[in-house]
Amino acid sequence: MAGRVEGKVALVTGGASGIGRGCAERLAQEGATVVVTDLQDDKGAQVVAAIEGMGGKAWHMHHDVTSEQAWIDVAAAIKAKHGRLDILVNNAGIGISGSVLDMTLSDFQRQTAINLDGVFLGVKHSIPLMRAEPSGGSIINMSSVAGLKGSAILAGYCATKGGVRLFTKSVAMECANAKDGIRVNSVHPGIIETPIWDTIMGTGEPGDNARPPRAQVLDAMTAEGVPLGKKGYPEDIANGVLWLASEESRYVTGAELVIDGGLTVK
Ligand SMILES: NC(=O)c1ccc[n+]([C@@H]2O[C@H](COP(=O)([O-])OP(=O)(O)OC[C@H]3O[C@@H](n4cnc5c(N)ncnc54)[C@H](O)[C@@H]3O)[C@@H](O)[C@H]2O)c1
Known part of the structure; x- marks a missing residue:
């Protein structure tokens, strides 16, 4: 049986860890060739090895999503290898917590450069690759x-x-106006068990006496705020991303896919 994204070329930023890794593995399981990009080269290579180990196709490239030149290089590498791009998962991100009174301007700008500028650059440099084929594409912004x-x-x-x-x-409206077949949607995870919480909340590892361990913090937040009563895992987000990446969501653009165990409903 053909996979749900069989033969498609997918790029997942921040694909070396957490939700990005989950998305890369799920898309590869369903037949996509996945380009895993990240700052973390060792972990990126591990994700590629895991995908290849289960019979999938993937390759890794070092990538800082805040750099426009890096995006130009990634797009050129994908064009040279595959001639096109079908799926972009703009996933790389960081979280910096604390009072606005304590936050430095440089931290505010660093977070914005990764989480927002990186998404802008991804969209800007991926749409021309997607337009190389009349079949369009799917952009999923985390x-x-x-x-x-x-x-x-x-x-x-x-x-x-x-x-x-x-x-x-x-961007969904711009692509719809252009009739280029590119759909653009956002995904809104709730409390998902990944390393991002180590920086948001502190790790609780030896030397960090101020905080309890990550799992304990997430369990407490979940008990208080999540109606389904459990935290999520990268595969819960990856399943939604897979659906948005596939033709099953062909009539969906400009939408928000909330995957949060009901957290925002309460
Ligand atoms: N985990 C959650 O509960 C949760 C909830 C809502 C949204 N999100 C979002 O999901 C996305 C993935 O986060 P995660 O939870 O998997 O965290 P994570 O820390 O496990 O993974 C983030 C990845 O992004 C990479 N990255 C960071 N800066 C980068 C840069 N400049 N260029 C390229 N790669 C970079 C990191 O190296 C890391 O591999 C983020 O956008 C995050 O904001 C996470």
Whole structure:
């Protein structure tokens, strides 16, 4: 049986860890050739090895999503190898927590450069590759529940994720007007167990006495805020991304796919 994204070429940024890794593996399982890009080369290579180990196709490229030249290089490499791009998952991101009064301008700008500028650059340099084929494409931008509602300790992060949400809808309209067959949607994860929480909340590892371990913090947040009563895992987001990447969602653009166990409903 053919996979749900059989023969497609997919790029996943931040694909070496967490949700990006989950997306890369799920897309590869369903037949896509996956380009895994990240700052973390060792982990990126591990993801490629895992995908190849299960019979899938993938390759890794070092990539800083804040650099326009890096995006030009990634797009050129994909064009040279495959001639086109079908799926872009703009996933790379960081989270910096704390009061706005304590946040430095350089941290605010660094977070925005990765979470929002990186998404802009990804869209800008991927659309021409997608237009190389009349079949169009699917762009999936990783926002967050923090792009839908405010958080007292994540103002800068919420600003980037809210920006991703409306940027997505605007590009969706631009592509729809162009009738280029490119659909653009955002995904809004809730509390998902990944290493990003180590930087948002502190790790609780030896030497960090101020915080309990990550799992404990997430369990407490989940008990308080998630109606389904459990935290999510990268595969929960990857399944939604796979659907948006596939033809099953061919009539969906400019939409927000919220995967949060009901957190934003409560
Ligand atoms: N985990 C959650 O609960 C959650 C919830 C909502 C949204 N998100 C979003 O999901 C996305 C993935 O996060 P995650 O939870 O998997 O975190 P993660 O830390 O496990 O993975 C993020 C990846 O992005 C990479 N990255 C960071 N800066 C980069 C840069 N400049 N260029 C290229 N790669 C870079 C990191 O090296 C890392 O591999 C992020 O956009 C995050 O904001 C996560």
